[in-house]
Amino acid sequence: MAPKVHKGNKMKVRFPKFDFSNIRARWAPNGEFAQRANAASLIPAYIEPYLLKVMIKAKPLIEPSKTRLVEELDIFIKQEMQHCKQHIAFNRRMHELGYAWLKPIERDYEATYKRFLETKSLRFNLAYCEGFESLSATACQLYFEDYNELLEGADAEPTDMWRWHLAEEFEHRTVCSDVYHELSGLNPIFAYFYRIYGYFYALVHLGRFQMMVSKKLLEHDRAKMTPAELKESLVRDKYARKVMGRHFVSFFFQICSPFYDPAKRREPQGYRAYLEQFEKKYDADREVVAA
Template sequence: MKVRLPGFDFSSIRPHWAPVREFAQSYNAFSTVPAHIEPFLVKVMMRVKDALGDEHQALREDIEIFNKQEVQHCKQHVAFNKMLYKSGYAGMQELEKPYRDDYASFLANKSLRFNVAYCEGFEAMGSSAGQVFFEELEEYLEGADQEAVDLWKWHLAEEFEHREVCFQAYKALYGSGPFAYLYRIWAFAFAVKHIGSHTAKVAAYLNGVDRESMTAEERGRSIERQKVLKAKISKASRTRLLKVLSPFYNPGKMVPSPGMAELLARFG
């Protein structure tokens, strides 16, 4: 792992950065997640680092790099999201507020076990999302704005790169016995529902704004394109995420998707 500092320029990018606008809006909705979850991740992992003993020095060093990577993810997506606000989608911010507040509540009121397990759930989702983006979505990326594609490929490749940090942190603090396993699975399901319900609301808003200016026929085609996209991503994700449920799940054994190493090398 290493910290990379990409210099993305979103000044000329458009919200519909891919030929299939519903695809672009789906990932635009996803972009609200790192803007709020990454600061939460960093704060949780700082607490984890303090709780780990000297026997986990290597993991503590990995957490340092992990946190610095997450800070960059947040910074870049916040900048990207500001472009969306200025482009007619300012209503996103109202949907983001309760989501942001949830993380403040988790930090204030939930146990460290819950927060670490939730973070691991998100990281499991992130590594799966990286595989899907690199391996399954070429038809949607053809003709897309390269700056937006690079943002997502860089981010998701780094998510895959640091995929086992939260997993190892949870294991170091809480072990890998039956209760630790069941709690990890419960927290994973909680994270999937929590994050998924938020992004669904934002995607519905974004597509809703777009469809206000469409004819009935155009809206019908848009809805159909969205259904096809959702089915494709759901099927590709389900195959990978089911592996998280295994008591033998170990993200460190996962193999990077073709193109991830080359992409990361471009950014240092």
């Protein structure tokens, strides 16, 4: 399967220098939303190294003639390395803020990916990676459109970390899909159903983990609240969950369609302009693959 070509689109490796030393755990006006985002931040610290190992294993199996896919895969790997690095730094700050009890949870989560690499087939790991990337491209649309009201007045560093990360996820949204279809070894019908299996597996696995960590973070915070503060927290959290889940069903059916093509996903509003501004603000150096 030939990789998708995006006219005028470029994949870039950016090297942001965030300073998380002064951030708060509840870095958005809706602190419950911030903690749910903080729970999600544990995921890239461990799934990104797993993605890299899967793609490094897959790379030699791609036909040498597929030069564009190989080039995009190289950039994908470098982008994911930066995502991992920044989320590890952010999570370390969370530990410093009194959430060091997250460490054993993180170790257990990390062990899951070690098990996947040791016991699961390359086909499974590619399908899982493709499922995760489908979710990440969706998250980009959420952070640039649906979450604007929740991010208004939020601290700059975590907001920019998430928007930069997810903008790059959208930027390289086709890579895992192309690698999966190149190496699955299945006919189009079976490849579709196995892709859906990988998507469901990733959706359930990651969703359960994020919900579990979110619950623990919120319980930790609420243990120190007065009854009035707890009531307000529950109201804020209900609203945050409403906003965060607003378009879940439509995205779900879009990804599950047999005609789903990540290259044809609608570009999130403001995503391209944001990256241009981001590079001026944070980016120390860049590597580029021209379209």
